[in-house]
Amino acid sequence: MKILPKVLWWLAGILLLAGVLSGGFRFVFSRAANLCLSCMGLQ
Amino acid sequence: MKKRNFIQFLVAVWANSYFGFLIRGGIYTGKLKNLCFPGLNCYSCPLALMACPLGILQHVMATLRALPVVAVKGALYLLGSLLFYGLLLGRFVCGWICPFGFLQEMLYRIPLPKIGLPRRARLLKWGLFLGLVLALPFIFKGETGYGEVWFCRTFCPAGTLEAGLPNLVLEPQLRSLIGLLFYWKVLLLAGILLGSILYLRLFCKLFCPLGLIYGFFNRLGLFRLRWQEKNCIFCGLCEKMCPMELEIPKELNSLECIRCLNCLNACPTKSIELKGSFRLETRLDRLPFSVAERRHATRRESLRRNSSG
Known part of the structure; x- marks a missing residue:
């Protein structure tokens, strides 16, 4: 395995962990659990 | 039906298997909405279980100026998810998981004359990614201080098909909001669906910013050809x-x-x-x-x- 994929795997893990610990999933939820009028082309 | 198409079908059905809207109305608001689905699947679809990563990426860009701390938290989680999916699956997502890719492949089976398009046309997705997904949501902000999700709003055919049309049928009060923008999106959706009958995976080849992101992992991911x-x-x-x-x-x-x-x-x-x-x-x-x-x-x-x- 070359060095870049290894670094990216570590980065993915760190970002996910940081995202989960900081509550980043709440941001995702707050957007995805509401009807998005823009996505439908209505706003 | 090939094994791959069967898997695509199963994933598409699973990702859109919330039937609670028939009883309660509205869209799914359970715990799975905390997670990003790897492929293009609109979260405003009444059936959708998970969040679309492309929509969330635009929301991150649109929120960055108004609420930078909140947006950065969301960005960490989203980028981590995208990196994880990219490294684990890369564009396997496009070939095996994405419901919109599956739909295009099924449409191409309709026996009509097929066409070819110049390879240069595939550069269009770079413009959509850099312009509508990253730049415009960040640059233009409304009265509230937030930007708009420009790709979803003006282009995304999955949003029109999975969210726009079904929600207008299910929620009559939304019909008063129909305007020129909606007609444009319906026209675009019709064009892309018709084009997919004549040209295999028209949207994936020419327009899909998510496929472009996953493409970078073809050389870096877990599996290579x-x-x-x-x-x-x-x-x-x-x-x-x-x-x-x-x-x-x-x-x-x-x-x-x-x-x-x-x-x-x-x-x-x-x-x-x-x-x-x-x-x-x-x-x-x-x-x-x-x-x-x-x-x-x-x-x-x-x-x-x-x-x-």
Whole structure:
């Protein structure tokens, strides 16, 4: 395995962990659990 | 139906399997909405279980100026998810998981004359990604201080098909909001669906920003395709079977490969292989004369005998 994929795997893990610990999933939820009028082309 | 199409079908059905809207109305608001789905699947669809990563990416860009801390938290989670999916699956997502890709493949089966498009047209998705997904949501902000999700709003055909049309049927009060923008999106959706009948995976090839992101992982992800010249009889079957019209072996791991594995399955001498980039595989490859190589040699020999006989 070359060095870049290894670094990216570590980065993915760190970002996910940081995202989960900081509550980043709440941001995702707050957007995805509401009807998005823009996505439908209505706003 | 091929095995891959069956998997695409199962994933599409699972990702859109919330029927609670029939009783409670509205969209799914359970715990799965905390997670990003790997493919393009609008979260405003009444049936959708998970969040669309492309929509969330635009929301991150749109929120960055108004609420930078909140947006950065969301960005960490989203980028981590995208990196994870990219490294684990790469464009396998496009070939095996994405419901919109599946829909286009099914449409292409309609027996109508097929067309070709210049390769340069595929540069359009760069413009959509940089302009509508990243730049415009960040640059233009409304009265509230937030930007808009420009790709979803003005382009995304999955949003019109999965969210716009069904929600207008289910929620009559939304119909008063129909305007020019909606008609534009319906026209665009019709064009893309009709185009997909004539040109295989029109949206994936020309427009999809998510496919562009995953494409970068074709060279870096866990699985890569490898061509073994010693086995190849240069029959060209792999290129004929490629839905993305790639030059094989030159473009085996290019941004455009959707990892459908048609080339690998079509190859009569098995000279294209899917290799894991993890350590065990690398060690096995270093063996002087592996079982796989012995098998290739036998096949090649039998082919030679058949062609000479």
